Amino acid sequence: MNILKILDSLTDDALYTKPLSRNENLSQLSSFGKRTAAAAIPLGLGAFLSGNAKAETKKVETEESLAFKKDALSDALQLALTLEYLEDEYYAKGLAASTLTIPAADKIVFQQIAKHEKAHVAFLKAALTSLGVTPGAKPTFDFTVNGAFNPFGDYQQFLILAQAFEDTGVRAYKGQAGNVMGNKAILQAALQIHSVEARHASQVRRMRMNKGWIELNNGGSMPAATDAVYAGEQNTTQAGFNTATAFGAEAGSASFDEILTGAQATAIATLFID
Template sequence: MNLLKILDQLSDDKFFNTDGVTRKDSFSQLANIGKKAALFGIPVGLSSYMSTDAKAGSLESTAKFASASAQSALTDALQLALTLEYLEAEYYVKGLAASGLIPSADRTVFGQISKHESAHVTYLTAAIKSLGETPVSKPTFDFTAGGNFQPFTDYPTFLTLAQAFEDTGVRAYKGQAGNVASNKDVLTVALQIHSVEARHASQVRRMRGNKGWIEGNVGGNMPAATYAVYAGEDNVIQAGFDTSKLFGAAAGSASFDETITGDVAKMIAGTFIA
């Protein structure tokens, strides 16, 4: 399967019956980078006293460690992304199945978003398997968060959580970019998924009467229970420049999206895991 076309095939039912992507390339390129980095890490003069075998052994060990560390970070990032996609995919499936919940005018939007999320789950599952790892199992979700929300009987609440989930996904994918950079194929598709999640977020935000982008750290007309999703989004300092000087804090903060760490993303998702 051509991974670059994966998001163009979302409306094709045959897509969901495929076996996923082929096995990804090995980390040989990363290992070569690790060897070069190791050379620069040897103190001046020490290399002349090392035997050829010792040098080779040291470089090989360093390269293997670098490769293993990169693969661990890559796998962890993919497992996190898969968990978030499980959450979103199931949320929209249940929302579309809830009788009378989504107005007919909005069902087309959420039907398409649901297909996208299912495609993301399909890709991430295949990508993790291609690395020789076992994809994390889909958790049991409690979208009421212990009774605090009723998204499948109240449409405004459904929209509120949809916005929170999409905005979380956008920030989380951005935060994991460095951890998937060791695999070009995975990085390429992760960036494609990230941009689609951003479009989801913008669409849902506008459906709720918000701007398509985030201003400040409260996400628009969102309840306080969701503020963890937007923590840090009021930042106006970028590379030492105060972006609020020209247009104010709201536009300044909105001109640059912020990331969230994997731990924060897990905490947010964990709120909805039984």
């Protein structure tokens, strides 16, 4: 099964834009989750990458006009893998925690999101392997940040960190797009994953009774410890045009997600690495 087709189906706008009832929405998420589970099979991913990704990498290494070399590509994938490791383990621990009470309807949503994250980890590991690069080992995570958070005992804190992780992922993937442009196969897949992460973020934000998008640098009732996730989102100038002039600062800033650099994304992830 082609990973691009699977991820493309996961980014169907109908999932979050059609006027569905909550039960219908959850039913669609469940259907997508079944397809994503198949995407997590390394052999399937390896088959996809053995042709397209390797061929594109060879092209990158032989065309001097391309700005980004293999090391930039592999660094971008390693960063993405670290973030996906973090999300994958976070949802797995949350769903398994006997000390955390997740409402039944919300639990179904997180079960599907967890399947997506597992598929993303499998894809990124296979992508790195196809490039001849050893995927980084999964770090040891401390989701309490030395006791500052209690995400597996307090559902509201679980939601807060879920939103922070998803919003970080969206900005980080966008920030690394330039570093994977030399490999069209991986670029296409990475952009698909970015779109999936954006839908995760929108869904989790709405579960916290926030808007599905970020306005200014306000995460929406988020603790100060998450400020780095939203720093820079207040920007309203795009391609030299100040969108606030025409639409107001909130709408202007919400129109575009700002990037996180590799260093910024790493700094955020490092807070949760033991």
